[in-house]
Amino acid sequence: MGKKILLEHVNVPNIHTYEVYRSKGGYDSVEKALKMAPNDIVEEVKKSGLRGRGGAGFPTGMKWSFIDKKSGRPRHLVCNADESEPGTFKDRYLMEKLPHLLVEGMITSSIALEAHLSYIYIRGEYMWVYRILERAINEAYANGWLGKNIKGSGYDLDLHVTCGAGAYICGEETALIESLEGKRGNPRIKPPFPAVVGLYGNPTVVNNVETIMDIPWIVMNGGDEFAKIGIGKSTGTKLISASGNIKNPGVYEIELGITVEEFVMSDEWCGGMQTDRPLKACVPGGSSVPILPANLLFKTAKDETRLMTYESMADGGFATGSMIGSGGFIVYDDRQCIVRNTWNFSRFYHHESCGQCSPCREGTGWLEKVTWRLEHGYGNMEDIDLLWDIQRKIEGNTICPLGDAAAWPVAAAIRHFRHEFEYHVRYPEKVKDRKHFEAEPWEKVKHLMELLYLPILLDLVVLAQFCIMLFLNYKQKLCLFMF
Numbered sequence: 001m002g003k004k005i006l007l008e009h010v011n012v013p014n015i016h017t018y019e020v021y022r023s024k025g026g027y028d029s030v031e032k033a034l035k036m037a038p039n040d041i042v043e044e045v046k047k048s049g050l051r052g053r054g055g056a057g058f059p060t061g062m063k064w065s066f067i068d069k070k071s072g073r074p075r076h077l078v079c080n081a082d083e084s085e086p087g088t089f090k091d092r093y094l095m096e097k098l099p100h101l102l103v104e105g106m107i108t109s110s111i112a113l114e115a116h117l118s119y120i121y122i123r124g125e126y127m128w129v130y131r132i133l134e135r136a137i138n139e140a141y142a143n144g145w146l147g148k149n150i151k152g153s154g155y156d157l158d159l160h161v162t163c164g165a166g167a168y169i170c171g172e173e174t175a176l177i178e179s180l181e182g183k184r185g186n187p188r189i190k191p192p193f194p195a196v197v198g199l200y201g202n203p204t205v206v207n208n209v210e211t212i213m214d215i216p217w218i219v220m221n222g223g224d225e226f227a228k229i230g231i232g233k234s235t236g237t238k239l240i241s242a243s244g245n246i247k248n249p250g251v252y253e254i255e256l257g258i259t260v261e262e263f264v265m266s267d268e269w270c271g272g273m274q275t276d277r278p279l280k281a282c283v284p285g286g287s288s289v290p291i292l293p294a295n296l297l298f299k300t301a302k303d304e305t306r307l308m309t310y311e312s313m314a315d316g317g318f319a320t321g322s323m324i325g326s327g328g329f330i331v332y333d334d335r336q337c338i339v340r341n342t343w344n345f346s347r348f349y350h351h352e353s354c355g356q357c358s359p360c361r362e363g364t365g366w367l368e369k370v371t372w373r374l375e376h377g378y379g380n381m382e383d384i385d386l387l388w389d390i391q392r393k394i395e396g397n398t399i400c401p402l403g404d405a406a407a408w409p410v411a412a413a414i415r416h417f418r419h420e421f422e423y424h425v426r427y428p429e430k431v432k433d434r435k436h437f438e439a440e441p442w443e444k445v446k447h448l449m450e451l452l453y454l455p456i457l458l459d460l461v462v463l464a465q466f467c468i469m470l471f472l473n474y475k476q477k478l479c480l481f482m483f
């Protein structure tokens with residue numbers, strides 16, 4: 001069993017209640033933080049090497065040190081609990097099971113940032129979790145951990161939980177801030193970054209639920225202890241929401257650095273494939289990250305063991321690697337159709353685009369349309385190149401990273417599974433059956449063989465030419481020798 005930082009007490013009965021949580025050492029980190037200088041807490045977080053668990057993996061201590069303290073304006077900490085990335089469900093689990101750990105993390109982190117008004121922004125669909133958090137916050141107020149003069153320290157903090165209205169884009173930090181201010185959740189152009197101009201124009205730090213829940217442990221045990229877990233710049237533990245064709249879907253806390261193979265195959269985690277069907281592909285970090293084919297999942301292109309770390313998962317760049325992202329780990333067996341999956345993701349991003357910039361607004365629509373017609377057997381070969389072209393024109397040309405998030409899955413699907421897109425063009429009648437890969441594995445093999453025929457034929461022609469030349473050369477030498 002690996003080290004547990006977040007889930008150590010998750011199975012303790014009634015751990016969601018204040019009394020039980022406190023009996024397990026809950027809120028000790030607040031007592032300790034109140035006696036520390038705020039900058040010392042920031043230093044511990046820097047030493048820990050903790051990287052943001054919301055997807056981008058930006059170092060948390062560094063982000064905290066960017067907060068503008070010179071302006072003298074009030075500062076805010078905002079917890080991003082919008083969790084809407086397809087395949088990711090770890091924050092929901094954390095908040096449902098351990099609401100007081102989030103409240104404790106919010107208080108300890110607010111002390112470090114010298115913030116006196118902090119927020120948790122939770123997605124609208126998590127209404128029952130909202131109520132769980134509301135109750136935990138009320139209990140914290142009732143026990144003197146929130147409000148004026150916390151535990152006689154002279155430090156004041158108010159914490160509110162606010163609900164979104166079901167838009168994925170409100171997970172983007174600047175859109176979240178707009179939404180929190182009561183406006184439509186449109187991302188802002190950066191710079192200025194929230195650390196300088198954030199909520200109500202004040203310096204603001206936005207952090208993911210899991211990131212904030214790691215803080216109490218770091219304060220209690222020190223940044224160095226946290227940094228001892230994991231490998232290199234991937235320190236600590238990480239929550240992974242595992243789903244798809246595996247035996248044990250669920251939320252797991254892993255020590256960063258275990259092998260991907262161990263994570264997928266071991267009974268401690270995913271438990272291997274759900275049935276005897278072979279592993280086909282994996283989306284390792286939520287729907288936005290590139291899909292990896294089976295041959296690049298356990299080993300990198302350099303034939304090195306692929307690890308569950310930020311660096312190893314990205315090894316090979318987007319050509320042969322991917323990202324650990326938000327930890328939404330989706331496993332596919334050979335019954336799953338990559339074209340359908342790509343269409344499904346494209347549909348999502350088109351629906352969720354806020355529409356501010358044309359490459360994203362128009363481009364995601366085109367991605368959806370073209371993947372739809374390929375999936376349903378109405379596409380042609382040019383459509384595959386058209387898709388490639390559209391995604392290239394979106395990537396890097398938008399206000400926020402939703403555009404990239406829509407482009408990357410399409411690019412990776414074509415890069416690694418082009419033959420499947422071609423199959424959809426060649427056999428339009430067959431792909432109308434949703435379970436075509438399950439029903440006709442032989443057709444797929446035949447198609448792959450057909451794709452290989454031409455290169456093999458050309459190779460044979462070149463080989464034959466070479467043999468004839470050798471033979472002629474030999475004959476010529478033989479003639480010269482005889483005369």
Ligand SMILES: Cc1cc2nc3c(=O)[nH]c(=O)nc-3n(C[C@H](O)[C@H](O)[C@H](O)COP(=O)(O)O)c2cc1C
Nearest residue numbers: 052053054080082083084171172173207208211401
């Ligand atoms: C479209 C989009 C959606 C996002 N959704 C989330 C989300 O649901 N939760 C989250 O923590 N970060 C999300 N992010 C990342 C945030 O913008 C931000 O980087 C993150 O909350 C920072 O926290 P961290 O440093 O602790 O990871 C999203 C980003 C984009 C572009």
Ligand code: SF4
Nearest residue numbers: 354356357360398400
């Ligand atoms: S990239 Fe898309 S979601 Fe982001 S601001 Fe532009 S239109 Fe809106």
